[in-house]
Amino acid sequence: MPDRLLRRLRALFHRREMERDMDEEVRFHVEMEANDLVRTEGLSGAEARRRALVAFGGDDHVRERARDVYGLRRIEDLIQDARQALRMMRRAPGFTVVAVLTLALGIGATTAIFSVVDGALLKPLPYPESDRLVSVWSRFLPESGFDFPQFPLSPPEYSDYRAHTQTLDGVAAYHGYRATVLQSDGTALPTRGVASTTNLFDVLGMHPVLGRTPHEAEALAGGGGSGVVVLGHALWRRAFAGDSSVIGRAVRINGRAVEVIGVMPAGFAYPTAETELWSPLAFDQDEQLNRSAHFLVAVGRLAEGADIDRARAEMDALMVQWKAEYPDVHTGHFLYMQPLIDDIVAEARPALLMLLGAVGFVLLIVCTNVVNLLLARGEARQRELAVRRAIGANRMRLVRQFLVEGAVLSLVGGLAGIALAYLAIDMTHTLGADSIPRAGNIAVDGRVLLFSTGVAMFCTLVFAVAPALALSAAEPHTMMGDESRSATSGAGRLRWRNALVAAQVALAVVVVIGAGLTLRSFGELTAVDPGFDADRVLVAGLSLPSGDYAESADVVRAYENLVDRLANLPGARSAGAVSTLPLGGEASNIDFRIDGMPPPAPGEPATSGDMIVADPGYAAAMGIDIIEGRFFEPEDRIAGMPVAVVNRRLARMFWPNESAVGKRIRIARDADIPWLTIVGVIDDVQFRTLSDDVRPAWYVPLAQMPLSLGQPARSFTVAIRTAGEPAALASSLRDAVRAIDPTLPVIRMRPLEHVVAESVATPRFTMAMLGLFAALSLILGAIGIYGVLSHAVARRTREFGIRMALGAGRRQITTIVLGPAMRIVIVGLAIGLASALLATRLMRGLLFGVSATDPVTYAGVAAVVCTVGIAACVLPLWRALTADPVRALRADG
């Protein structure tokens, strides 16, 4: 069989050679025959040749049939069809441009969104057999007193599970920390580190390119385990110039000397892209026993032959045991697992899949549009087709002609679409970098191109509908007689096109409603009061190395000094410092007690919330309203009365009917921690995202930080409220920091408004994309309506002329023209609204503050679609109204 294929391919590619061979063979035959005739019948040479030729019977015929044998005929026909298709496309440039452009937009948008979905959601994580990796989290159901669907584990929970599991090959735990690395040139580099159990690298299946990873003994010896460290590749290149002698050397991390024992391969960064340090994790006695201190994230590798369902079943059985053993902790609180990739992409998945769905709708609209164009052209070509049928072209051949035309269109449109997708991906990288997980993975690659090819083939198949519809009317007997003279023609064919346009309108309505809901939701989201005034505030992060700022007093002095300088900068109105900046803050979730209230009994909900350290200037710098009492004063020092300010939520929770001022609060962990007297209530601030519920929070003054925290917080954000443009103070801020400590890096300095904008980057991206698709759908829908209507008007110009000659007024003509168009719009609208009711149900989780059946959106979209529909009718209607009766009657005799 392969021989046969080879021969055919050779036949195709070496045609000239083949033909030469055939010629020579024929010539040889004729010559031999002639010689034979001369010999046997004694004819003259010339006569013998003539007879031989006649006997052979025309060599063209022979060659034609020989070619058929090799399947050349079919391929030649195909090439001829393609040439014909290109000729037709050149001859109708308007049609071609519109069809190719719409196709390019459809295929380009689909390809771009698919490459985003593929890069962000589908491609495996960069670890060996990464589909076997799972993450382990804990969950608090409301019956536990909390409602945290995804929460870290406590050390005993981790250790118990690790000892119990048989379905995992290994399970590692870790927590992240901020780190400052002192580089060889003496400057400090801010980065992020992870303290992990030593088996993390085995679980992930990653090995260092240089040196080794920590031993179990080093974790225990380190006591909190910071004696040794493994470096990330980029950090190694950046801070140590890729010097391999760094192994065994001591580097200062957070001011402490640690030994570098290994370097991980380039591209390895677990669990976040910013992580560049891995140090061993060990638990102290207290941590080992405290089931409620949740600060670990766990990652495991499924054992050979185990799947996640078995691992889950095993875990669920263990949870039943735990609940019986520790009812006070494990009521409504348990561990669960999910594929590791879900940690990264689960949040973005619904939005991205919705975009993929929406772009699929756009593609369908595009296809309908092109089918419609093909049909319109098919009608224009009815006579040509009928003539070709009549002179014997077989039906299959005509269908094939249409198919090839569709394929050529898809090919050209697809190529242009892929070019567009490249542009779109570039734009996505700049626009959506913050809002799409694993954005670095997104590229137009082989998989994506394969997908585009599939899409183009799908389009070609859809286009095959056009010839089927067009040809049914192209039978010679119906067509040859049908002259364009008849005034009202083609009603049956028009019905098809009307149905297609109605479908188009329906699809567009669904997309536009999706976009409308997202727009409304985004409006609601940005209308949420964040609790502070982001206008004209500059913020910057700082992280003091623990080696240089060992004591709380050092930290306090440094920040007080800095804030003082910042507040006195020209152009600054006030300045402050805070341990957790709103929006994008991490959950600290610390248990607390209220004086005079019994600690929650076993099984009762614990009381926990965010503890925030701030200096006296913070509330003013951020513009957070004081609701009651006061914020901190410079006099709130370590020697004075320990004070706290609580947020409105906390005050309402415990003292709904009285003042919180004067009451006392403290951290629950240790009975030695002093009570703090509440001196004020401050407005609620959104700490994580705008859409989250506000949690209880209490603030402690920077100067009194040592009273609540054993280890001082060293990472703070400073905020300056400015008189003018906040960015103008950037260099003065840097100078002020340098004056305090020249080695101190300034991290993520930006106007507070950017912080707010970043926090809504994902919904904004979704909204922008959906908005784009909605606009595209509307334009395509309008083109569809316009196309059908102008075609109908063109066909009926004579009819209108006659009607006007018979005395019809503009009113009647308008009714005749607009009636069918409005019918299309209304049918499409009705179907679209009904489908949207079903389709948008899937978006419910993505909407904030607006229902998926929001009547305002539905009504608005209906109005917009009707307006666009009417707008699309204007030009054809004008043409109908200005039809000159005399000319219309005379034309075409």
Place this chain on the structure above:
Amino acid sequence: MTERADLLQGTLDLLILKTLVLGPLHGWGISKQLRNLSDDVLQVNQGSLYPALYRLEDRGLIEAEWGISPEGRRAKFYQLTKTGRKAFASERKNWRVFVSAVEQVLGAT
């Protein structure tokens, strides 16, 4: 003029294979051989001969090679392949069964 018979559909392939069993031949040689062997009864239309040759070649029953004819001319020689030989054997058997069956029917009284 000698009497001539039209070839039955499908028999041409069998006859070509037969001529090639005796050894490689070029196209004209095959047609000459057929005429000779049938005492000029069987006339092969050249318009059928060459397509049949290409078809057989395409099916892998014969293979072609350019060589030099006894007259010293470049010519394309056809010869049986192994599959061709087998195909000929089974085709010949089929043909004989067919012929005897037809004979039997025609000879019935």
